[in-house]
Amino acid sequence: MLYSPTKRILINALHLKLKDTQTLKSKPQNICILVESLAGGGAERSAALLTQMLTEAGHAVHLVTITDKIGYEFSGRLYNLGKYKNATNGVFNKLKRFQHFKRYLYEQEIDVVLDFRMRRNALKEYCIQRYLYPGFKVVFMVRSSHLNYYFPKPDFAAKRLFKEAGICVLTEAMKQSIEQRFGFQKIKVIPNAINVSAYQQDFTSPDDVIRPYILASGRLQKGVKQFDKLIETYAKSELPKLGIDLYILGQGEMLSELQQLAEDLKIADKIIFKGFVKHPEPYVAHALFTVLCSAFEGFPRVILESLACGTPVIAIDCPTGPRELLDGTNGILVPHQDFEALKEAMNRLALDEPTRNRFKAASQKSIRKFDITQVTPQWQSYLNALYDD
DSSP: OOOOTTOOOOOOTTOOOOOOGGGSOSSOOEEEEEESOBSSSHHHHHHHHHHHHHHHTTOEEEEEESSSOBOSOOOSEEEEGGGGOOSSOOHHHHHHHHHHHHHHHHHTTOOEEEEOOOOOOHHHHHHHHHHTSTTSEEEEEOOOSOGGGTSOSSHHHHHHHHTTOEEEESSHHHHHHHHHHHOOOOEEEOOOOBOGGGGOSOOOOOTTOOSOEEEEESOOOTTTSOHHHHHHHHHHSSTTTTTOEEEEEBOSTTHHHHHHHHHHTTOGGGEEEEEOOSSOHHHHHTSSOEEEOOSOOSSOHHHHHHHHTTOOEEEEOOSSSHHHHOOSSSEEEEOTTOHHHHHHHHHHHHHOHHHHHHHHHHHHHHTGGGBHHHHHHHHHHHHHHHHHO
16 A cells, blocks of 8 residues: 655554655665565466566565565565464464564665565455555555455455555456456556566477477466366367377376376376476477466466467466467467367367467567566556656
């Protein structure tokens, strides 16, 4: 939530003395990026890249993680609150970490906080805004079209908590959805970015690959990426008969269930679960194509990275993201939740090498507008405008 820079803040419930906010610089310099973790998913990978972009742009970046999970490379200074988390994670332990974080914000003279957390508990969000964030410019990041991840129930509580807040989303569709549901006005659209030049190389084929394959990536959790439906669709397709495997990159609670599903469908030898892969580019670059069949998304990094590697994509037209990335030159977009259409698209692209090559040739060019050289200036402009507000 945004507050007047002339306002002096009183001692809060944790008895921490706050500094006069007039000490803030004329332009934001010290940026805090607050994430729950820095491992396991596209949102975390995007946050890690943002630390690099803002550092390169001249900001002092402070990455604060709530849990002790660091998997991606980042730039800036790390403050790992997960180191203070004990086994019970009781209320006093949470208050202790709250106190550590608040002290850190003031000692480091943070100018802007980019809050990537999921925000489902209205009371918790009230306490954070009331006792932690006064005196700071805060941007609440929304990284998925599933808005209940980021705005607590009931809706009237969310409206009250975030009415005047700065909110940053990934797509125009997400912005419109928030406006329609909550009536918020201070919403900025900045897409996920990618360093296209980092993918302009020949990646060596992974040693464990013995047959052609298609690829899917993401957390193995219920109701999101729909890997169970993908496995069922793959089993019904022509791909197993053609000797084309399905590689799945990611980890999560559904692993054993998905493995059992593959056993039940008698295709366990054709589905390779690779777990979390820190550097997935070789697997992406050598796939025939990538498949995404999520129930919902934000702005899927899986598609961005696949196209950057020159690998075509087949995606379900879920809310939101795939429609903004697949333009007909780089892959196939099928109707949302139409798994019969997904199966037919998989069959068609697997057998049509000329089309795959045509998509491959256009893929990197199709995402140039999402390159870090194009997105970093958007962040610079937004941060400057935010501070001047």
